[in-house]
Amino acid sequence: MHFDILTLFPGMFEGPFEESIIKRAREAGLVTIALHNIRDYATGRHRVTDDTPYGGGGGMIMKPEPIFAAVEGVLGEHTGSVPVILLTPQGKLFSQQVARQLARQPRLVLICGRYEGVDERVHHHLATDEISIGDYVLSGGELPAMVIVDAVTRLIPGVLGDPGATFEDSHAEGLLEYPQYTRPPDYRGYRVPEELLSGHHAEITRWRRQQALRRTWLRRPELLEHARLSKEDQAYLDELASEEEGARSSG
Numbered sequence: 001m002h003f004d005i006l007t008l009f010p011g012m013f014e015g016p017f018e019e020s021i022i023k024r025a026r027e028a029g030l031v032t033i034a035l036h037n038i039r040d041y042a043t044g045r046h047r048v049t050d051d052t053p054y055g056g057g058g059g060m061i062m063k064p065e066p067i068f069a070a071v072e073g074v075l076g077e078h079t080g081s082v083p084v085i086l087l088t089p090q091g092k093l094f095s096q097q098v099a100r101q102l103a104r105q106p107r108l109v110l111i112c113g114r115y116e117g118v119d120e121r122v123h124h125h126l127a128t129d130e131i132s133i134g135d136y137v138l139s140g141g142e143l144p145a146m147v148i149v150d151a152v153t154r155l156i157p158g159v160l161g162d163p164g165a166t167f168e169d170s171h172a173e174g175l176l177e178y179p180q181y182t183r184p185p186d187y188r189g190y191r192v193p194e195e196l197l198s199g200h201h202a203e204i205t206r207w208r209r210q211q212a213l214r215r216t217w218l219r220r221p222e223l224l225e226h227a228r229l230s231k232e233d234q235a236y237l238d239e240l241a242s243e244e245e246g247a248r249s250s251g
Helices: 021-029 065-079 096-103 119-123 140-155 201-219 223-224 231-250
Strands: 002-007 032-037 084-093 106-112 129-132
Touching: 002 065, 002 140, 002 201, 021 032, 021 140, 032 106, 084 119, 084 140, 096 140, 106 140, 106 201, 119 201, 201 223, 201 231
Parallel strands: 002 032, 002 106, 084 106, 084 129
Antiparallel strands: none
């Protein structure tokens, strides 16, 4: 997988991409990342990349010319065949499902917006998709680009030591992850659940599934609408709902 990241601040990526999983993936040749300074594609002595908005208003807007030139200069003959993603609060919400879709691509271009926004012609005539990492406003698209690179890199075969690790992550199956414990079994009187100490694999699997369902039901119930649920899962959720209703009635 190859990432091309277009940004006005390439120095922001030096730390995150030189540590941990992404560093190991790069060293193993599983992932390559190229940072491209949009300012290098601006014209004129001052290489201006922003200007005031037509119609008035506060802030500055990123000009279309440097961004178009950057994408076309980076992709060359591959322009039009590689996904070009604009990182913007107006984009579709990034999720594990979107990460899996992106991980199927051999190459991605990520455009990091800045200032008050990007000229609308970039949205309509250059970007093939627009992605947001949440319903809040950041100073630019650099942090979202880091998030996407991290989430997608984890899904590339060979990046993680355990091939099944990505399937147990929160959201991988549409549910939040079950509680995790390690040694010691008793810390300050807080004990590890007996199910995990039993050595009974079927019981452990059942406990983990129910805990994932319970945690999702309590914290992110909207996720259950799209999760893959078995009849046993649904029966357990119905049991939780009955318990809650009983608690309300007795209260």
